Amino acid sequence: MKTRALLVGLILIPVAAFAAEPSSVSPDPKLAAMLDAKDENGKPIITPEQRAYFDGLNDNLKGLLNQAVQKERITRPQHLALFLALGLRPQKMELVLQNNCILCHTDSEAQSAEDLFTPTSNPPAHMNLKEIVDDVHFRHGVSCAGCHGGDATADMGHAFVKEWPESNREKNRAWVVQFCARCHSDPAFMHDFNPSLPTDQLAKFKDSPHGRTLLEKHDDRAPSCVSCHGVHGIRPAKDPLSKVYAQRVPETCGACHADAKIMAGFTRADGSPLPITQLAEYRTSVHGRALLERGDLGAPVCNTCHGNHAASPPGVAQVSRSCSLCHSANASLFDGSKHKQAFDQHNWPECGKCHGNHAIAKTHDSMLATGPGQLCGDCHRQYANNPDCIPTADYFRDTIAKMDAARNNFSAVSERLAAKGLDIEPINNQLTDLTDALKKSRTYVHSFSRNTFQQVAMPGEQAVQSTDSLIQKAQEEYKYRQIGLAASIAVIGLLMLATYLKLRQLEK
Amino acid sequence: MFEFLRHKEVPLGSHWMGWYYLGGITMFFFVVQVITGVLLLMYYQPGEATAYESIRFLTTKVPFGWLIRSVHSWSAHLMIISLVLHMFSTMMLKAYRPPRELTWVSGYLLFLLTLGFGFSGYLLPWNKLAYFATTVGTNIVRSVPLLGNWLLEVMRGGQDVTINTLYRFFAAHVVILPLAFVGLIAMHLLFIQRQGMALPVGAKTAPRGMKFFPSFALRDVLLWMACLMVLATLAVFLPYGPGIPGMDWELGQKADPFAPAYPGIKPEWYFLWEYQLLKEFPPHLFGLEGPQVCLLLIALLFGIWAIIPWLDRRAFRDKPSPAFSDLGWAAILFLVYLTLTGWDIGAGGASSDLAAIQHSARVCAWWTLAAGAVVVVFRFLRYEHRWFFLTGAALLQAALHGLVGISYLLAGVISVALAAVAIAIRRVLFPQANEKDVT
Numbered sequence: 001m002k003t004r005a006l007l008v009g010l011i012l013i014p015v016a017a018f019a020a021e022p023s024s025v026s027p028d029p030k031l032a033a034m035l036d037a038k039d040e041n042g043k044p045i046i047t048p049e050q051r052a053y054f055d056g057l058n059d060n061l062k063g064l065l066n067q068a069v070q071k072e073r074i075t076r077p078q079h080l081a082l083f084l085a086l087g088l089r090p091q092k093m094e095l096v097l098q099n100n101c102i103l104c105h106t107d108s109e110a111q112s113a114e115d116l117f118t119p120t121s122n123p124p125a126h127m128n129l130k131e132i133v134d135d136v137h138f139r140h141g142v143s144c145a146g147c148h149g150g151d152a153t154a155d156m157g158h159a160f161v162k163e164w165p166e167s168n169r170e171k172n173r174a175w176v177v178q179f180c181a182r183c184h185s186d187p188a189f190m191h192d193f194n195p196s197l198p199t200d201q202l203a204k205f206k207d208s209p210h211g212r213t214l215l216e217k218h219d220d221r222a223p224s225c226v227s228c229h230g231v232h233g234i235r236p237a238k239d240p241l242s243k244v245y246a247q248r249v250p251e252t253c254g255a256c257h258a259d260a261k262i263m264a265g266f267t268r269a270d271g272s273p274l275p276i277t278q279l280a281e282y283r284t285s286v287h288g289r290a291l292l293e294r295g296d297l298g299a300p301v302c303n304t305c306h307g308n309h310a311a312s313p314p315g316v317a318q319v320s321r322s323c324s325l326c327h328s329a330n331a332s333l334f335d336g337s338k339h340k341q342a343f344d345q346h347n348w349p350e351c352g353k354c355h356g357n358h359a360i361a362k363t364h365d366s367m368l369a370t371g372p373g374q375l376c377g378d379c380h381r382q383y384a385n386n387p388d389c390i391p392t393a394d395y396f397r398d399t400i401a402k403m404d405a406a407r408n409n410f411s412a413v414s415e416r417l418a419a420k421g422l423d424i425e426p427i428n429n430q431l432t433d434l435t436d437a438l439k440k441s442r443t444y445v446h447s448f449s450r451n452t453f454q455q456v457a458m459p460g461e462q463a464v465q466s467t468d469s470l471i472q473k474a475q476e477e478y479k480y481r482q483i484g485l486a487a488s489i490a491v492i493g494l495l496m497l498a499t500y501l502k503l504r505q506l507e508k
Numbered sequence: 509m510f511e512f513l514r515h516k517e518v519p520l521g522s523h524w525m526g527w528y529y530l531g532g533i534t535m536f537f538f539v540v541q542v543i544t545g546v547l548l549l550m551y552y553q554p555g556e557a558t559a560y561e562s563i564r565f566l567t568t569k570v571p572f573g574w575l576i577r578s579v580h581s582w583s584a585h586l587m588i589i590s591l592v593l594h595m596f597s598t599m600m601l602k603a604y605r606p607p608r609e610l611t612w613v614s615g616y617l618l619f620l621l622t623l624g625f626g627f628s629g630y631l632l633p634w635n636k637l638a639y640f641a642t643t644v645g646t647n648i649v650r651s652v653p654l655l656g657n658w659l660l661e662v663m664r665g666g667q668d669v670t671i672n673t674l675y676r677f678f679a680a681h682v683v684i685l686p687l688a689f690v691g692l693i694a695m696h697l698l699f700i701q702r703q704g705m706a707l708p709v710g711a712k713t714a715p716r717g718m719k720f721f722p723s724f725a726l727r728d729v730l731l732w733m734a735c736l737m738v739l740a741t742l743a744v745f746l747p748y749g750p751g752i753p754g755m756d757w758e759l760g761q762k763a764d765p766f767a768p769a770y771p772g773i774k775p776e777w778y779f780l781w782e783y784q785l786l787k788e789f790p791p792h793l794f795g796l797e798g799p800q801v802c803l804l805l806i807a808l809l810f811g812i813w814a815i816i817p818w819l820d821r822r823a824f825r826d827k828p829s830p831a832f833s834d835l836g837w838a839a840i841l842f843l844v845y846l847t848l849t850g851w852d853i854g855a856g857g858a859s860s861d862l863a864a865i866q867h868s869a870r871v872c873a874w875w876t877l878a879a880g881a882v883v884v885v886f887r888f889l890r891y892e893h894r895w896f897f898l899t900g901a902a903l904l905q906a907a908l909h910g911l912v913g914i915s916y917l918l919a920g921v922i923s924v925a926l927a928a929v930a931i932a933i934r935r936v937l938f939p940q941a942n943e944k945d946v947t
Contacts, residue, residue, distance in 0.1 A: 421578065421747030423568035485744045489737050496733045503726045 028066040037077035045077040050084035064097035073103035082106055092133050101144040131233030140193050174215050176224040177205060204310035221262050228252055249301045254279030281359035320350035333446040368397035392450050399457050403438045406464045413471055422474045427467055434463035517717035518724045519707050528705055529731050530594035536732040537587035544580035554678045556671045559634035560762040578743035581757045588778050591622055599836040602823040603706035609817035611699040614692055616814050621689050626776055628681040631674055639763035640773045643669045651799035709828055754780055781843045782806055784850035788916035830895030838898035841880050845906040848872035873910020877903055901927035
């Protein structure tokens with residue numbers, strides 16, 4: 001009996017201990033008073049949800065809250081409510097409660113509106129409390145003092161802003177890049193935080209048109225780090241809320257490049273004014289729609305072609321390099337084509353000449369049309385006298401059009417045959433081959449060579465013939481079924497007639 | 509035996525003798541099922557990696573494999589249609605009167621087994637639609653009070669629909685159910701042969717008779733040949749069924765237990781009324797879960813249907829029992845309204861949208877009311893029926909739910925209560941009225 005009681009006790013004690021894990025730290029009397037405080041209407045200032053959050057805090061966090069109240073960093077129930085309402089995870093809450101800068105700069109009674117961190121988005125964005133607690137620097141422990149100086153964990157001592165330019169820092173923003181680069185250009189320092197993060201941003205930036213405009217011409221319209229990355233709410237580029245997340249990059253770049261006022265006076269290498277239509281064009285382009293409408297993060301965005309810290313417009317020679325990052329097969333075929341030499345002679349941007357740049361539209365077989373006012377035809381009549389060119393383009397277009405029409409027709413017929421219960425697997429296999437050949441043919445147009453094109457188009461033409469033959473076979477099979485049915489019905493009908501006649505005879 | 513057949517006669521009277529052929533037609537379709545089922549069995553391989561593939565091979569590569577599967581599927585549906593018609597004709601003609609109570613019960617059990625055939629056969633191709641429909645269908649069993657979870661595990665061979673479920677359903681479909689069916693059909697036929705065809709209510713002897721052999725038997729054969737023609741035509745021109753939900757057997761994609769269930773899964777058409785009735789119940793009712801109450805109601809309805817020969821006391825005494833004729837028509841209209849709404853008739857498939865559901869209920873109510881009106885007028889003029897309380901209740905429920913928009917259950921309670929009050933008033937005010945009723 002005793003042994004059984006002992007065993008039960010041994011089991012129950014740890015279970016009870018585990019179940020009764022709540023905090024052993026009791027709130028400081030001041031803190032307790034704040035938690036129970038009521039407003040002038042007798043309503044609790046700390047809401048039940050905030051209270052529940054407080055009750056769920058671990059001992060360490062409750063101790064830090066006690067300490068903050070004792071040291072009068074938190075002086076009022078409303079101030080306490082502000083932290084509890086954030087509902088932060090324990091790790092983040094610990095960072096906040098250890099940070100004296102945040103504790104003081106969130107007290108609306110002690111701070112001016114300009115210096116106040118609030119959780120609302122109403123004050124200037126760079127003083128938003130919700131943003132700062134999600135900041136990548138803050139999360140890695142580089143908090144206020146990391147940039148502003150001083151020691152945020154020590155008692156107040158205003159050694160702030162000692163590392164900042166003393167004067168002119170509002171007017172000339174060139175110092176910002178140097179300021180960020182103190183850490184971001186130091187490989188040894190950055191290694192402790194993120195070993196894979198590059199440290200050449202400043203070097204690249206200095207060489208870029210942005211960098212030269214800001215650092216050499218001291219033109220404040222040029223962007224600095226904070227223009228793209230933000231100030232207190234900086235997030236990693238992979239974070240969808242980051243201003244440099246792929247889907248937000250067009251807006252971030254467009255904030256300046258689509259603004260006529262900001263872009264006024266900036267020119268291209270040839271002296272013509274820098275356009276402000278890129279963002280609008282990009283949104284309607286095949287790339288823009290893929291990224292912004294379909295959410296395809298593989299689609300190119302501004303920095304894919306222009307670079308980011310070293311952002312610059314690609315020169316004529318670099319356009320094809322940018323495109324070939326993704327469209328390697330097309331670029332490779334183009335490089336081996338006669339067009340390459342001709343385009344180089346005319347100094348034409350290779351891909352851009354036919355496809356455009358920011359407003360790249362979905363390609364269409366009609367681009368191969370040779371009539372007046374059409375892409376191939378117009379260019380060749382003006383610049384090339386080779387009599388083979390126009391027939392070759394016509395051959396490309398006709399071959400592709402035939403394969404495309406055949407594929408569409410066969411797909412529809414195949415669906416109808418499937419509904420009739422016929423085996424369409426062999427037809428679908430041939431259609432897959434045809435689709436592959438069609439895709440390849442469209443790519444091999446970029447060889448601008450009839451022989452090269454023929455090598456990939458021929459399997460497609462064979463697939464057209466095979467599919468046609470299979471469809472005819474399936475249709476014959478269906479006819480055979482119908483004839484079989486008619487014969488069966490005729491036989492059954494005759495049997496019925498014979499049975500009926502026999503029945504009549506018997507009943508007579 | 510030969511002597512027995514030679515002297516056997518089928519009674520002819522004032523009623524249409526076409527109803528007598530429905531049993532034979534049902535049996536014809538069953539024989540087709542057995543023959544095509546055995547042919548399918550030669551190629552079908554139950555198993556995770558073989559069930560779907562073997563059916564696919566059968567329908568695409570085996571000569572006439574497509575025809576065998578198509579005939580098997582069509583014949584299954586036609587068998588259920590003829591069985592339902594057979595059962596309702598028996599009900600309307602009161603052919604369950606003594607001494608034929610056990611013929612009714614054996615027929616009723618055959619009907620349940622046929623539904624079992626349909627349910628178990630549906631999963632065997634192991635395709636996506638069958639997998640999810642079986643998941644939804646077997647899940648209903650969970651709501652059976654007390655035994656729900658145990659029954660579910662017995663049916664599924666585990667908590668989920670897996671290949672173990674397929675093995676169970678396969679065994680049930682090709683061994684257990686056929687054995688039970690053949691036994692019951694033998695009993696059913698024995699009863700019919702011993703007791704003969706039922707006479708119309710009140711008739712002591714048939715005014716005339718038809719020799720079973722050869723006259724009736726050859727007519728049976730003629731009809732079977734006509735059915736074979738229809739079956740072959742349907743199998744060739746609509747090899748995957750008419751393409752309506754619950755009557756579509758295109759193989760589609762292989763079952764994938766990890767794929768998300770897609771919306772709009774519906775059971776076979778003969779289970780649609782139960783599926784719709786389940787949807788009409790609230791989550792909780794009378795302290796029980798809604799589906800539990802619904803299952804109890806369905807069990808009650810099936811129970812009543814099984815013991816109708818003993819409930820119909822007037823038919824028992826060979827007297828007209830208009831209330832039970834009306835009950836049969838009311839049951840048909842009740843099933844029609846639920847089946848039509850289960851089919852989302854008029855909703856354009858957007859069953860999740862409240863407006864579409866209301867629109868569908870409205871359209872289905874109009875169809876049911878139209879069908880009900882035709883039935884009432886026909887019965888009034890052709891058979892001089894004057895007892896329409898239960899038909900009226902079924903139509904009133906459809907109208908209150910579909911046209912007025914009140915909940916299906918409340919509409920049912922109001923309709924049944926009003927019918928009960930009307931019957932009570934009639935009994936008090938016209939106590940002799942029942943004696944004048946016909947059939």
